[in-house]
Structure formats: C-alpha cells, structure tokens
Amino acid sequence: MPVLGHRIPAPTVLVPALLALVITACGLDGPALWRDEAVTAGMARRPLGSLFPVLGEIDAVHGLYYLLMKGFVALFGDGETALRAPSVIGAVLAAGATAELGRRLGGARVGLFAGLLVAISPAMSRYAQEARQYTLVSGLAVLATLLLVLALRERRTFTWYGVTIALLGLLHLFTLLLVPAHLVTVLLRRDRGLLLRWASATSAALAPCAVLAAVALPQSGQVGWIEPPDAVVVTRMLDDLAGTPAFFALCVVLILLGRNAALWRTAAPWTVLPPLILLVASLWDPFYVFRYVLFCVPAVALLTAAGLDRLRWSAGVPVLLTAALLALPAHQQMRLPSERADDLRTLARIIETESAPGDALVFHYTDSRRVMSAYPDAYTGLSDVLADRPDEGLDGREAPAERFGERLRDVRRLFYVDYSRKPAASLFTDSDAAKESLIRDNDAEWARTGRWLFKGGSVHLYERRPPFT
Structure with missing residues (x-):
C-alpha cells in the first residue's frame, strides 16, 4: 500500500x-x-x-x-x-x-x-x-x-x-x-x-x-x-x-x-x-x-x-x-x-407532537433560534412570529421590541422556548424583557396550558384568554 x-x-x-x-x-x-x-x-x-x-x-x-x-x-x-x-x-x-x-x-x-x-x-x-x-x-x-x-x-x-x-x-x-x-x-x-x-x-x-x-x-x-x-x-x-x-x-x-x-x-x-x-x-x-x-x-x-x-x-x-x-x-x-449540553431531539419531539398548523413559536433568547437547524422538519408549519429576517445572520433578525405586540395580535397559541443557558453577551436584552412582559408575565392575556422539560431548557404552551380580539 x-x-x-x-x-x-x-x-x-x-x-x-x-x-x-x-x-x-x-x-x-x-x-x-x-x-x-x-x-x-x-x-x-x-x-x-x-x-x-x-x-x-x-x-x-x-x-x-x-x-x-x-x-x-x-x-x-x-x-x-x-x-x-x-x-x-x-x-x-x-x-x-x-x-x-x-x-x-x-x-x-x-x-x-x-x-x-x-x-x-x-x-x-x-x-x-x-x-x-x-x-x-x-x-x-x-x-x-x-x-x-x-x-x-x-x-x-x-x-x-x-x-x-x-x-x-x-x-x-x-x-x-x-x-x-x-x-x-x-x-x-x-x-x-x-x-x-x-x-x-x-x-x-x-x-x-x-x-x-x-x-x-x-x-x-x-x-x-x-x-x-x-x-x-x-x-x-x-x-x-x-x-x-x-x-x-x-x-x-x-x-x-x-x-x-x-x-x-x-x-x-x-x-x-x-x-x-x-x-x-x-x-x-x-x-x-x-x-x-x-x-x-x-x-x-x-x-x-x-x-x-x-x-x-x-x-x-x-x-x-x-x-x-x-x-x-x-x-x-x-x-x-x-x-450532551442539551437534547434538541427531545425539544423537536415536543414541538412536533404538541403543535398544530398555525401555532406560533417564540424563543426567549434570540440566539436560541439556531436550535431549529438540528431537526428542522419538526418546526414545519409553525410561525416564527417575532422573526423579521430569519435567514439573516446566524440566528436571524427579530422585529424591534416595540413591534412585538403587533406581531402577537393574531396569535391564539404559541410555544415559548426558554433556553436555560443565557448567552454570554446577549445583544437582545431589551427584547428578552419585552417577551417576558408581553407573554410570560401577562396573565390577563395569556394562560399557560402546557409545560415540558428537555435537557437544556423548557417549552411552555400559552393560549390567549377569551374574549379574542
């Protein structure tokens, strides 16, 4: 040889x-x-x-x-x-x-x-x-x-x-x-x-x-x-x-x-x-x-x-x-x-099993959006509702925080992915706070109806409370 x-x-x-x-x-x-x-x-x-x-x-x-x-x-x-x-x-x-x-x-x-x-x-x-x-x-x-x-x-x-x-x-x-x-x-x-x-x-x-x-x-x-x-x-x-x-x-x-x-x-x-x-x-x-x-x-x-x-x-x-x-x-x-540091297969399985066409998806940290690339088929049909330019940069670009309310106006159900590891130098702290305020801390408008854990974070299902506007 x-x-x-x-x-x-x-x-x-x-x-x-x-x-x-x-x-x-x-x-x-x-x-x-x-x-x-x-x-x-x-x-x-x-x-x-x-x-x-x-x-x-x-x-x-x-x-x-x-x-x-x-x-x-x-x-x-x-x-x-x-x-x-x-x-x-x-x-x-x-x-x-x-x-x-x-x-x-x-x-x-x-x-x-x-x-x-x-x-x-x-x-x-x-x-x-x-x-x-x-x-x-x-x-x-x-x-x-x-x-x-x-x-x-x-x-x-x-x-x-x-x-x-x-x-x-x-x-x-x-x-x-x-x-x-x-x-x-x-x-x-x-x-x-x-x-x-x-x-x-x-x-x-x-x-x-x-x-x-x-x-x-x-x-x-x-x-x-x-x-x-x-x-x-x-x-x-x-x-x-x-x-x-x-x-x-x-x-x-x-x-x-x-x-x-x-x-x-x-x-x-x-x-x-x-x-x-x-x-x-x-x-x-x-x-x-x-x-x-x-x-x-x-x-x-x-x-x-x-x-x-x-x-x-x-x-x-x-x-x-x-x-x-x-x-x-x-x-x-x-x-x-x-x-492994996280289990993205389990995350994908949760999303694929629990979601329905027309549901929305929100990532608490913008740079967590990259996890969808591991098993992309699981996210088909979900609306990445806060994304402005999803293909720009490594993690896409989100809409400005002041437009989040407008983006969420017609959403009835959304999956909120909370990645437990905060970015070392997040550029989106204002956006993160806006998501907390509009969704997680907004009990008058959103009810949490589901919660699942995966290694690396958690997934929360929120449904808009009636009357719908």
Whole structure:
C-alpha cells in the first residue's frame, strides 16, 4: 500500500484505523444533536450567498469546516449520521497516522501500540461523535507531524507539510499551537539548513491563517462564556489526554519508561507546549477548553507506546487491554443523551407532537433560534412570529421590541422556548424583557396550558384568554 512514497505494513496501520472506525461509528446516531452541532447543520444547508455574510459577523474560525460540511451534506444528506461521519473519518485518520508515525520513529510495535491507544481514547471517541471539526484537525495534526518527520529524516520537501499546516489553521486556529512544538523538534536537529527550509514553508502556510485570525479576532466575544482554568480543569485535561483517570498513573510510568530519543524529540514538545501555552494565556484571556487541545492525544499515545515497547508482549498486551477495559465505561457514558449540553431531539419531539398548523413559536433568547437547524422538519408549519429576517445572520433578525405586540395580535397559541443557558453577551436584552412582559408575565392575556422539560431548557404552551380580539 504505497503511502507517502513508502510501503506501509498493513497490520500496523490498518488494525488501529479499523478499531477506531468500529468504536467511533458505534452508536453514532445515539445522542441527539446539540446546540453547536445545530449550527453546523444550519450552516451546511445555507446557500453560499448567505453563508459568507454570516462568517463576516461570527464563526469565521469555522468557515472552512462549514464549507467542507456543505459539500459533504450535498452528497450524503444532513441526518445525524451523515453530519457526524467526517468526525469519524478524522478519528480513523488520527489512529492510523499515529500508528505510521510511531512505526517510523520507534518500530512496528510502537506504532501498533500508539495507534491502538488513540483508537480506544474516550476523548477522541467523544468528539468523533460530534459534528464539529476537532477530530478532523487531530488527524491532520498527526499527518503534519508525520510529514515533518519525513522531511527532517529523509530530506524531503516541506511543501506538503506546509499545505497541511495551512489546512490545520484554516480549520481551527488553535491547532496552530502545534507549530511551536514543531519548531522545538526542528531546533533539536541542530541543522541550520533544515531550520531555514522549515521556517520558509511554515511562514507561507501561516499567511492565510493570519488573514483568518484578523477576521476572527473581533468575533472573540462568542467564546466569552469560557472561564479561566483552575486546578480541576488541569487535572481533567491530564486525565483526558491519558485516556481515563484510572489509567493516568500507569500512563505516566510508561512515559517515563520509554527511552526512544527520536520519538521524544517529536512527541514531547507536542504533548507539553500546546496545552501549556493555551492554559497560561487563558489566565489572562480565557480561551482554554479541552477540545482545543484534543490534537495532543496522539502525542501522549506515542510516548506511552514507547514505554509499552520496553515490555514483553506478555506484559504489554495485558496493559493495553487494561487501558481498553478502563475506558469502556467512559465510551458507554458518552453515548447517553445526558452527556450532551442539551437534547434538541427531545425539544423537536415536543414541538412536533404538541403543535398544530398555525401555532406560533417564540424563543426567549434570540440566539436560541439556531436550535431549529438540528431537526428542522419538526418546526414545519409553525410561525416564527417575532422573526423579521430569519435567514439573516446566524440566528436571524427579530422585529424591534416595540413591534412585538403587533406581531402577537393574531396569535391564539404559541410555544415559548426558554433556553436555560443565557448567552454570554446577549445583544437582545431589551427584547428578552419585552417577551417576558408581553407573554410570560401577562396573565390577563395569556394562560399557560402546557409545560415540558428537555435537557437544556423548557417549552411552555400559552393560549390567549377569551374574549379574542
């Protein structure tokens, strides 16, 4: 199987890749789409003409991913499985490419062990079951590192490495934290010529990413909900990178046991620098969430595999099986509906079951309107009564608050969706207050006749009191 100019031993790469496919594809349509996935679905369905103006306002950092998803949805549909399939592909790439990278740096056993550790990683599996780009960039991060190793060791061109780095940054800017790690790897070679060639290719790759960063920086308020990291956050990050809390101590022992200098020069900076840089920066301006450093899981797997390689097969295989058994409860847990921030399938089912043609729909927070994109068929026939320009911007535009009374005048029944998570920086506080005043607090005009809960909020049915006007 010719890949990157070499013949790859099939079991070393294919076994981890196939295992990753089996694990991540299992129960792919189990958990409901949640809020962020609803954004992916909505953006992938948009005409190109309306997609770019939205990216000029918000979510520019995800623009290339939305374009890729738009093409994928056009080919395979927009169901839960289709929306999440690219993330599965990313996890498969991460496992297979880690195995090949480990093989080149430490031999077939290191590659096999490292690929298998990525395949059974609960963190990798969790984000492989989500319609976002975090496993895709993880797979590309491993591929970029593999291309770097090939260029350094075999004096190959850095061209494809540069292309991959550019793709990484354009898919998610935080993945460029891999670049300082690669710089350390190159510096440890102590070859000025290689350093200059790497710097030239990397500078060219970072140019389009700099343009994206300039566009995205004014939009940084969209992550204003992120809190500064504390000791609990750091502990959870270490556990997730290792696989599970129960495997963490053994993982540390195995990492210390490994003595492969070439592997350490590549994987150690990759393991340490991206999380450290993001955590330290987040003490001043919080940006850290674990999914932004998911691409470091393969690096930890490589270091752990180097330690496993020091053991006999009779010891290494049981340790690997132990890691898999310890991860099993986490894999089962992440497939439960309770593991997502909200359950938009239940919300859609409530609306679809309880509504009738001609009913109206109101969202307490305007930016909650995006949840309709998860299961749009459930909202067919409902009047989004306060929407002025529903297709403009990410969440549409509402009518001015002073026109709400006019919009509601002919409504007899309306469903009021109260999303429990208030936006970090709502632009519609006056509108929110107007909705409270006109509907929820207006007992003289509206009677609440139904209430349903879903994870993430509640739905209230209001009916206008007689006499009707």
